[in-house]
Amino acid sequence: MLRELGERGSLAAVARAFHVSPSAVSQQLTALQRRVEVPLTERRGRNLVLTGAGQALAEAATQISVAMSSAEQAVSRYVQDPTATVRICAFNSAALTYFGPLLGDLAGEGNPRLVCHDRDVGQDAFPALAADYDLVIAHRLEHSAPWPSSLTVLPLVREPLDVAMSDRHPLAGQSTVGVAELIDEEWVSVQDGFPLVSALHSIAVHAGKSLNITHRINEFFVAAAIIANSPAVALMPRYTAAPQPGSRIVLKPLRDVHLSRHVDILCRPESLYRTAVQKVLRTLQNRATPTRLDGKDAEGTV
Numbered sequence: 001m002l003r004e005l006g007e008r009g010s011l012a013a014v015a016r017a018f019h020v021s022p023s024a025v026s027q028q029l030t031a032l033q034r035r036v037e038v039p040l041t042e043r044r045g046r047n048l049v050l051t052g053a054g055q056a057l058a059e060a061a062t063q064i065s066v067a068m069s070s071a072e073q074a075v076s077r078y079v080q081d082p083t084a085t086v087r088i089c090a091f092n093s094a095a096l097t098y099f100g101p102l103l104g105d106l107a108g109e110g111n112p113r114l115v116c117h118d119r120d121v122g123q124d125a126f127p128a129l130a131a132d133y134d135l136v137i138a139h140r141l142e143h144s145a146p147w148p149s150s151l152t153v154l155p156l157v158r159e160p161l162d163v164a165m166s167d168r169h170p171l172a173g174q175s176t177v178g179v180a181e182l183i184d185e186e187w188v189s190v191q192d193g194f195p196l197v198s199a200l201h202s203i204a205v206h207a208g209k210s211l212n213i214t215h216r217i218n219e220f221f222v223a224a225a226i227i228a229n230s231p232a233v234a235l236m237p238r239y240t241a242a243p244q245p246g247s248r249i250v251l252k253p254l255r256d257v258h259l260s261r262h263v264d265i266l267c268r269p270e271s272l273y274r275t276a277v278q279k280v281l282r283t284l285q286n287r288a289t290p291t292r293l294d295g296k297d298a299e300g301t302v
Contacts, residue, residue: 001028002040003061006050082110084276089117089129090137093220093240094263098137098287105283112276120218122193126266127151134277135284136266141195141259147266154265154281156288157239161199161259162251164236166228169250176255183207186214188223188234196235199259203235206257224249237261263288 004014005025015022033040040054050058078084090098095118106114119129119136126138127148137156140147147153163177171177182203189211190196204211214232217223220241223234228247236251240263265284271277 001025002032002050002054003058003065005029005041005048006055006058009047009049011048079273080275082275082279083112084274085113085115086135086274086276086280087115087117087133088135088137088280089119089133091139092118092120092218093237094137094139097240098284101287102280102284105287106280112280114280123195124193130266130268134267134271134274135280137263137284138266139195139261139263141198141261144195144198147264151266152269152272154267154285156263156265156285159240159261159263160238160253161196161235161261162238162253163233164224164227164249164251165233166230167248167250169231169233171252172250174252177252178256179203179207179254182233183209184212186230186232187211188215188217188226188232189213190218191216194218195261199235199261202259203254203257235259 001014001018004017005011008014008017011022011025014025018025029041036053036057038053039051040057041048042051043049088099088102089095095116099116103114103116106112117133121129123138123140123144126136126140127150129136129138130151138147139159142158163182165172171181187200189200200211200213215223215226217226220236223236224247226232227234228249238251265281267277272281
């Protein structure tokens with residue numbers, strides 16, 4: 001306002017420029033004057049004009065205006081830059097499923113620079129990751145509490161949970177398996193606090209008997225190695241937990257308990273204003289199709 005007063009010559013002209021009343025301009029200039037030891041304005045006849053100190057401060061205001069404009073342009077360039085860096089994290093099996101294809105799809109000039117991280121955390125810890133990453137691929141069981149409303153949640157895929165077993169297991173020849181057939185089996189579970197624990201609890205509740213949990217393994221590749229070489233069984237996601245080729249693991253749907261998890265993308269709302277983030281998001285969503293990457297269904301050998 002001090003700068004405008006110097007250029008426009010009157011409180012009324014400044015008020016018109018800011019679409020406020022002359023008294024509002026006067027109040028702002030009075031508040032500014034209280035922070036400066038020397039007079040910034042003086043009366044010359046009927047006009048209020050700048051003193052030398054006021055002129056010096058008005059010139060500084062011009063520099064501030066230039067800096068603010070430059071900052072706004074820098075933000076605009078950052079938001080609109082299609083090649084800016086995008087940081088993404090995912091739980092292990094989602095990282096295995098999506099990171100390689102995503103990097104391939106975004107290779108070449110004109111695409112965002114993708115920085116990938118895998119984060120193996122409990123369900124409750126996923127929302128906090130949105131403070132450190134632009135996009136967070138997270139998972140939760142279908143009937144668990146929703147993600148916090150402060151985050152933007154973009155569904156990626158709803159993924160059934162099947163029972164994994166060796167292709168030599170006595171139940172391997174069946175198209176589906178029931179809880180009663182599994183209740184006395186050895187089970188591979190994940191560590192406490194991870195989503196699949198409550199899914200196993202649902203099976204135990206349905207059976208009215210605790211499961212015989214022998215091993216606790218978070219990494220599906222390790223679990224698959226145990227299952228392939230023992231009578232143990234485990235719950236595994238149908239799409240994102242693809243065991244190693246040749247591991248001789250089969251996935252069997254449960255016929256009396258329907259279990260699934262939601263794989264979602266979490267982010268802070270402001271992240272979606274960035275062009276680069278939007279491009280990564282669209283590419284990721286195009287990759288999220290409800291089919292196995294090897295083309296086999298839930299009853300096939302993987």
